[in-house]
Amino acid sequence: MNVRFTHYHLDHVSNRTCRDIGGRLRSEKVYRVKVRLTGGVVFTHKYELSKFRAEDLVEKMMAEAVHERSFLEMRRSRHWEPADHSLFVNTSHAGRVGGGRFSYTVYASSRSELEAWVESLYAAWHPMGYGTIANPIAVFRRASDVGRDVYQVTATRWGSCD
Numbered sequence: 001m002n003v004r005f006t007h008y009h010l011d012h013v014s015n016r017t018c019r020d021i022g023g024r025l026r027s028e029k030v031y032r033v034k035v036r037l038t039g040g041v042v043f044t045h046k047y048e049l050s051k052f053r054a055e056d057l058v059e060k061m062m063a064e065a066v067h068e069r070s071f072l073e074m075r076r077s078r079h080w081e082p083a084d085h086s087l088f089v090n091t092s093h094a095g096r097v098g099g100g101r102f103s104y105t106v107y108a109s110s111r112s113e114l115e116a117w118v119e120s121l122y123a124a125w126h127p128m129g130y131g132t133i134a135n136p137i138a139v140f141r142r143a144s145d146v147g148r149d150v151y152q153v154t155a156t157r158w159g160s161c162d
Contacts, residue, residue: 009088040109129161
């Protein structure tokens with residue numbers, strides 16, 4: 001099981017404008033870091049970070065095995081708050097702007113959350129028009145008896161129904 005993708009996630013929340021070294025304005029993506037504990041509960045870091053700082057935080061968290069901490073330990077920290085869902089959605093796009101192919105890899109703590117996500121994908125992007133396909137849900141079993149399984153689904157769709 002790849003702990004990087006199943007237990008740590010960068011969630012793009014917004015964009016902000018900043019100045020580069022030359023003083024020109026540019027847009028920068030802002031992220032919040034999420035961690036899935038071995039018990040299945042997901043926590044969100046309270047601060048919004050640039051991609052570089054968010055990736056650096058994830059590397060440090062992986063080195064310290066934050067995903068193996070207890071719920072109470074995370075709850076006591078002033079930096080973390082429980083997330084409203086356990087979905088980690090990774091999206092990639094290939095092809096022209098406004099069209100092309102979108103690929104999704106989604107991780108969750110429960111099968112029912114993934115099934116609901118797939119239903120909403122089909123509702124938003126109909127299979128007959130956009131060629132939306134969701135593969136069967138896969139399960140990452142824990143090697144030890146400690147913790148819960150992590151569920152994964154991959155899906156693809158086209159950006160245009162033409």
